[in-house]
Amino acid sequence: MAVHRAVIAGIGHTAFGRFVGRTALDLEAEAVLQAISDAGLAKHDVDGLITDPGPTQGVINGITPHFLTLGQHLGLSPDFVGSEVLGGASSAASIQRAVMAIEAGLCSVCVCVYGDAALSSPGSFAYGRGEESVFGFFGATGLHALAAQRHMAHYGTRPEHFAEVAIAARAHAARTPHAQLREPLDLDGYLASRLVAEPLRRADCCLISDGAAAVVVCAADRARDMRRAPVSILGFGQAHSLCTWSSPGHFDALPAARCGPATLERAGLAINDIDVVLLYDCFTIAVLMQLEDYGFCKKGEAGPFVEGGRIGPGGSLPVNTSGGLMAEGYGGGMMHVIEAVRHLRGEAGDRQIKGAQTALISGHGLGMNTHATLILGQ
Amino acid sequence: MTSDFHPSPLAFEPSKFTRPFWDACRRHVLQAASCNACGHLFLPAGPVCPQCWSADLGAEALSGRGEIAAFTIYRQAYHPDYPVPYVIALIALKEGPRLISNIVGCAPESVASGMSVTVRFASRGEFVLPLFVPAMAEDSNDA
Ligand SMILES: [Zn+2]
Numbered sequence: 001m002a003v004h005r006a007v008i009a010g011i012g013h014t015a016f017g018r019f020v021g022r023t024a025l026d027l028e029a030e031a032v033l034q035a036i037s038d039a040g041l042a043k044h045d046v047d048g049l050i051t052d053p054g055p056t057q058g059v060i061n062g063i064t065p066h067f068l069t070l071g072q073h074l075g076l077s078p079d080f081v082g083s084e085v086l087g088g089a090s091s092a093a094s095i096q097r098a099v100m101a102i103e104a105g106l107c108s109v110c111v112c113v114y115g116d117a118a119l120s121s122p123g124s125f126a127y128g129r130g131e132e133s134v135f136g137f138f139g140a141t142g143l144h145a146l147a148a149q150r151h152m153a154h155y156g157t158r159p160e161h162f163a164e165v166a167i168a169a170r171a172h173a174a175r176t177p178h179a180q181l182r183e184p185l186d187l188d189g190y191l192a193s194r195l196v197a198e199p200l201r202r203a204d205c206c207l208i209s210d211g212a213a214a215v216v217v218c219a220a221d222r223a224r225d226m227r228r229a230p231v232s233i234l235g236f237g238q239a240h241s242l243c244t245w246s247s248p249g250h251f252d253a254l255p256a257a258r259c260g261p262a263t264l265e266r267a268g269l270a271i272n273d274i275d276v277v278l279l280y281d282c283f284t285i286a287v288l289m290q291l292e293d294y295g296f297c298k299k300g301e302a303g304p305f306v307e308g309g310r311i312g313p314g315g316s317l318p319v320n321t322s323g324g325l326m327a328e329g330y331g332g333g334m335m336h337v338i339e340a341v342r343h344l345r346g347e348a349g350d351r352q353i354k355g356a357q358t359a360l361i362s363g364h365g366l367g368m369n370t371h372a373t374l375i376l377g378q
Numbered sequence: 379m380t381s382d383f384h385p386s387p388l389a390f391e392p393s394k395f396t397r398p399f400w401d402a403c404r405r406h407v408l409q410a411a412s413c414n415a416c417g418h419l420f421l422p423a424g425p426v427c428p429q430c431w432s433a434d435l436g437a438e439a440l441s442g443r444g445e446i447a448a449f450t451i452y453r454q455a456y457h458p459d460y461p462v463p464y465v466i467a468l469i470a471l472k473e474g475p476r477l478i479s480n481i482v483g484c485a486p487e488s489v490a491s492g493m494s495v496t497v498r499f500a501s502r503g504e505f506v507l508p509l510f511v512p513a514m515a516e517d518s519n520d521a
């Protein structure tokens with residue numbers, strides 16, 4: 001099994017919800033300080049910073065990139081910096097960039113941080129999509145609705161199948177003390193949820209949150225005498241599909257279909273070797289498509305596959321044990337990484353998957369264009 | 379409140395590459411970029427053929443006929459100029475290119491995957507937009 005020469009040494013995050021008066025920057029600072037403290041490190045140890053500013057904050061303001069704004073507030077003079085622009089794949093990609101920088105000898109303690117105050121910035125997720133916005137094609141929901149409708153038409157997927165994903169997320173979140181949405185959801189509640197862009201309902205969409213999350217990636221040799229047992233990085237990869245409308249298969253499979261198998265192969269693992277599954281869940285349909293694209297089930301069979309609570313707590317394949325973006329809170333994708341670390345450390349509380357030794361995290365972003373996979377181990 | 383973020387979707391400036399498409403719409407012609415090297419037809423137009431990277435490009439008028447590859451009915455309004463419900467569809471044109479547009483001239487609930495559609499041009503603000511109607515409703519005139 002290939003193991004990278006960098007590990008995850010610390011995690012930290014804020015609460016997720018609506019925090020009037022707080023800004024993305026102070027949320028990010030809180031998460032970074034927590035993660036560094038969790039690793040048993042201090043400010044002077046940090047020599048790398050990679051940021052994933054959420055969609056509201058934006059990756060660049062004029063000519064000022066986000067890492068510069070945050071790094072200035074944190075008083076850092078690091079040896080390596082960056083901000084990721086892969087949308088929902090940014091958090092996973094930031095960990096990858098940190099590992100590459102550390103293995104290249106460019107830095108040794110790199111903080112990766114997601115943060116946004118999206119609930120305090122109404123309308124931020126309602127952005128248009130290029131020239132297509134003249135037709136009223138707004139938001140990420142409409143885009144995923146096209147994929148959901150196509151899945152229903154081609155494979156007979158039913159609203160009850162989308163509901164399984166949303167219901168499982170809430171059931172997981174009920175066991176997650178810090179989750180933003182812990183109230184249970186049942187099928188009646190799902191079907192009563194208002195339609196946004198058919199077939200997708202409000203309950204098919206992830207939360208919008210104020211919050212931040214940070215992960216400390218550290219050179220493996222430095223991590224030996226740290227406070228926490230390091231979490232290994234077993235493999236990572238990216239795949240992207242940039243042609244959107246003009247690519248005939250764009251709404252039928254995600255770039256995950258390439259990224260998943262390639263990353264598993266790099267890690268020397270098969271999909272059934274994965275103990276903890278954390279899939280980027282911006283919309284229920286994205287989870288169903290990834291279950292197929294990663295090979296948990298056959299193409300077109302994700303609907304029947306999730307029936308009967310299979311991906312919920314106690315199911316045979318619990319997915320997003322924290323409640324994910326749909327119920328834990330919108331943590332960019334960094335909270336998926338943190339949940340994986342908690343399981344591998346044996347610190348996931350009531351949600352703990354017993355004997356968890358491997359975890360797979362996905363990131364999916366923009367117009368279903370980007371994908372990143374990260375595989376962690378004990 | 380979302381209007382703060384979308385002052386007017388109809389106020390956009392086409393790019394050097396997409397302007398010929400919008401100009402053709404004014405003449406009620408739906409056109410795609412065409413590659414003189416490999417024959418590929420594509421939308422949106424750009425600097426090179428995305429299939430073979432030739433920069434020897436032209437434009438070709440299309441039949442305006444195609445079928446619905448995917449669609450969604452918007453039930454939540456995002457902008458005051460776009461009252462719901464309305465249909466957004468990914469249309470696979472007969473000649474190959476695919477584009478996003480609206481399905482009009484029929485009840486949103488009657489729209490289905492694979493339905494044959496035909497272009498119907500309609501003025502919206504500064505633009506003439508290529509909208510689509512069910513092929514059977516081609517001779518009606520209410521778009
Ligand atoms: Zn060509």
